[in-house]
Amino acid sequence: xxxxxxxxxxxxxxxxxxxxxxxxxxxxxxxxxxxxxxxxxxxxxxxxxxxxxxxxxxxxxxxxxxxxxxxxxxxxxxxxxxxxxxxxxxxxxxxxxxxxxxxxxxxxxxxxxxxxxxxxxxxxxxxxxxxxxxxxxxxxxxxxxxxxxxxxxxxxxxxxxxxxxxxxxxxxxxxxxxxxxxxxxxxxxxxxxxxxxxxxxxxxxxxxxxxxxxxxxxxxxxxxxxxxxxxxxxxxxxxxxxxxxxxxxxxxxxxxxxxxxxxxxxxxxxxxxxxxxxxxxxxxxxxxxxxxxxxxxxxxxxxxxxxxxxxxxxxxxxxxxxxxxxxxxxxxxxxxxxxxxxxxxxxxxxxxxxxxxxxxxxxxxxxxxxxxxxxxxxxxxxxxxxxxxxxxxxxxxxxxxxxxxxxxxxxxxxxx
Numbered sequence: 257x258x259x260x261x262x263x264x265x266x267x268x269x270x271x272x273x274x275x276x277x278x279x280x281x282x283x284x285x286x287x288x289x290x291x292x293x294x295x296x297x298x299x300x301x302x303x304x305x306x307x308x309x310x311x312x313x314x315x316x317x318x319x320x321x322x323x324x325x326x327x328x329x330x331x332x333x334x335x336x337x338x339x340x341x342x343x344x345x346x347x348x349x350x351x352x353x354x355x356x357x358x359x360x361x362x363x364x365x366x367x368x369x370x371x372x373x374x375x376x377x378x379x380x381x382x383x384x385x386x387x388x389x390x391x392x393x394x395x396x397x398x399x400x401x402x403x404x405x406x407x408x409x410x411x412x413x414x415x416x417x418x419x420x421x422x423x424x425x426x427x428x429x430x431x432x433x434x435x436x437x438x439x440x441x442x443x444x445x446x447x448x449x450x451x452x453x454x455x456x457x458x459x460x461x462x463x464x465x466x467x468x469x470x471x472x473x474x475x476x477x478x479x480x481x482x483x484x485x486x487x488x489x490x491x492x493x494x495x496x497x498x499x500x501x502x503x504x505x506x507x508x509x510x511x512x513x514x515x516x517x518x519x520x521x522x523x524x525x526x527x528x529x530x531x532x533x534x535x536x537x538x539x540x541x542x543x544x545x546x547x548x549x550x551x552x553x554x555x556x557x558x559x560x561x562x563x564x565x566x567x568x569x570x571x572x573x574x575x576x577x578x579x580x581x582x583x584x585x586x587x588x589x590x591x592x593x594x595x596x597x598x599x600x601x602x603x604x605x606x607x608x609x610x611x612x613x614x615x616x617x618x619x620x621x622x623x624x625x626x627x628x629x630x631x632x633x634x635x636x637x638x639x640x641x642x643x644x645x646x647x648x649x650x651x652x653x654x655x656x657x658x659x660x661x662x663x664x665x666x667x668x669x670x671x672x
Contacts, residue, residue, distance in 0.1 A: 261664045265671075269664060272558040276551075276571065283550050283575070289472045290543035297330040298540065308533035315527030324535055325523075328491075332476045332483060332503035338513050338523060339487070341531050343500030345631070346465045346486035349512075351378045353484050353502055354389060354424065356511030357459045362423040363395035367412050367447055368439065370398060371463075372432025373617045382618070395421060405436040407443060409450040417454045424459045425451050429475070430466040430577045433641055433649065437569065438466070438577040441473045448479025459508055465489055466577040466633065466651060469546040482508045488632040490578065493538035493545045494654045497531060497629055545634060546578060549652050552636065552659030553580035556650050559663055563670070578634070580650040589670060590646040594624040596669030597638040597650070600662030601626020611642045619643050627652075636662045 307320035315321070321339070328337035343349045358364055364379070376382045380390025390396060397419065399411045416422050427447055430438050448460050462475040464483040468490035475483050482504030487496035502512050513522035528535075558571035560582045568581040584590045594609045604626040611620035620642045627635035636659050638650045653659025 259661065259665065261661075261668060262671075265664055265667050268559060268562055268667070269555075269660065272555055272562060272571075275558055276554050279554050279571070280551055283547050283554070286470070286472055287543045287547035290469045290546075293331055294540060294543055297327045298536075300330060301327050303327075303536065307536065310530030310532055311527040312529065313527055314525050316524060318526075318528050318532075320532035320536070321526070321528045324532065324539070327539070328501055328503050332474050334476050334483075334503045334505070334509075336506040336509040337501060337503040338509050338516070339499070339501040339535065340516065340526050341487075341497070341499040341528065341535075342516060342526050343486070344498065346463070346484070346489065346500055347374045347378055349484045349486065349500030349502060350375060350461075350463055352512045352515040353461055353482060353508065354379075354394075354426070355392075355515045356513075357424040357461060357482070357508055358389065358394045359423075360393035361395075361421065363397055363419060363421040364389060365412075365415060365419075365422045365425045366396070366398040367425050367427050367451075368399070368407050369401050369434065369436065371426070371428055372434070374615075375428075375463075397422065401436055407439070407447050409446060412447060413450045413454050416451055416458060422458065424461060426461050426463065427475070427480070428463045430463070430579055431581075433647075435568070435581075435647075438579065440574075440576045441467075441471050441475055441478055444475045444480060445478030448475075452479060459505070461504075461508075466579050469543045470550060470575055470577055476504055481505045482512075486633075487535065487538070488629050489634050490546045490549070491539055491542050492535070492632075492634065493541035494629070494632065494634050495534045495538035495541065497534060499531075499535070545654060548654060548656045548659065549578040549634060550575050551656040552653030552663070553578055553650060555656070555660055556580050556582065556663045556666075559667060563667065578651050582648045582650065584646045584648065587642060587646055590640055590642070590648055591622060592669045592672070593648050593666045594622050594638050594640075596666030597636065597662050598624040598626055599669065600658070600665040601636065602658070603628060617641065638666075 311318040325337040380388030459481045461482045462480045464485040487499035557567040566583045609624045611622040614621040623639035625637035636652045640648045
C-alpha cells in the first residue's frame with residue numbers, strides 16, 4: 257500500500273525544497289571536500305582486500321584494524337587514533353579518554369556548561385556513581401555559558417589559570433538535550449586558544465559526536481588534543497555495527513587504550529571479528545551519509561517552520577552537526593511527531609513509541625528509531641525528554657530521500 261501522504265503535505269515539501277536550494281548546494285560542497293580527504297587517506301595507506309580480514313581471540317597483529325587507525329589519524333590530522341568495536345557507545349569512548357587523561361587528585365573542567373545526561377553519571381555529578389571519575393578522586397568543575405548561551409572565553413581562561421589541579425578541559429561539540437547551539441569548529445578553536453594561551457600543559461578533549469564531516473575541518477585541526485566519537489553516528493556511515501573512535505595526541509590515545517583494555521596491552525589487543533570491511537566502507541561513505549543527514553535536518557526545519565513551529569537551528573543557518581531541534585510546546589505534539597518518524601522507518605515501522613525511563617536520564621524519554629543498527633543516530637531517529645519545552649531532537653537519515661519521507665509522515669501524524 258502506498259505511503260499515506262496528502263497532496264497538501266507534498267505541496268508543502270516542494271516549497272520547502274525550493275527554499276533550501278542554496279543550503280543544499282553548500283552541504284554538497286562540504287561533502288565533496290570531505291570525500292576527497294577520505295579517498296586520499298585510503299589511497300595513501302594502500303587499502304587492499306587483505307585489510308578486510310578479521311581476527312578472533314586476542315586480536316594481535318590485526319593489520320586491517322591497525323591500518324584503519326592510521327587512516328583515521330590522517331583524516332583528523334593527528335599523531336594516533338584508536339578505532340574499536342569494543343567501545344559500546346560514545347559515552348564509553350569519552351569515559352576511557354577522560355580516565356586516561358586524568359589521575360587521582362587532578363580536575364576535569366567542562367568548558368561549555370554541564371555535559372549531557374549519560375556523561376553526568378559517568379563523571380559522578382549525579383549520585384557519585386560507583387566507577388565514576390569522582391569515585392576515583394578526580395575533581396570536576398564547569399564554566400557556564402554567557403547570557404546569550406555562548407562559550408565564556410574569559411571565564412574559561414581565568415579558571416584554568418587559577419586552578420593548577422585542572423589537567424584536562426572537555427568541550428562538548430553538540431548540544432545534547434540542552435538549548436544552546438552546537439559549536440562550530442571555529443568556536444572550538446577559540447576555546448582551544450583561550451586555554452592554551454594560559455596553559456600549554458592542559459589536554460583539550462572534544463566530544464565530537466554528531467559533528468564529524470559536517471564541516472571541512474575537524475577540532476584537532478584548530479587546537480584540540482583529542483577528539484572522541486561513536487561509530488554508529490557520522491563516521492560509521494551507517495554500516496559500522498558498533499564501536500567508537502579517538503584521534504589525537506599519541507600519549508592520550510595510548511592512555512585511553514589502556515582503559516579500554518588493560519595496562520600493558522592497550523592497542524595491541526582487541527579482535528575485529530570480521531567487521532573491518534564494514535568499518536572501512538562505512539568511513540568511505542561517511543562524508544556522503546553525513547551530508548544526507550544534514551539535508552534531512554534542513555528539510556525538517558523548513559517543513560516545521562512552514563507549519564508554524566520554532567526550530568533550532570533555523571533552516572537558514574549553517575550547520576555544525578546533524579541534530580535538529582523542533583520545539584512543540586506540548587507533550588501530545590511531541591508524541592505525534594515521534595510516532596510519524598517511526599512510521600517512516602524501514603525497521604519496526606508498525607511500533608508506536610512511548611516515553612520510558614531510559615538509563616542515564618532523570619526524566620522519561622520518548623524515542624523513535626526504526627534502525628538497522630540498534631541506537632544508530634546516523635539513521636533517522638527522533639527523541640526528546642518529556643519536559644518543557646517538549647522538544648524533539650531529530651538526527652540522521654541514511655539517504656535524503658528516505659529521511660524526507662520520514663518527515664512527511666511525521667507531518668501527517670501531527671495533522672491527524
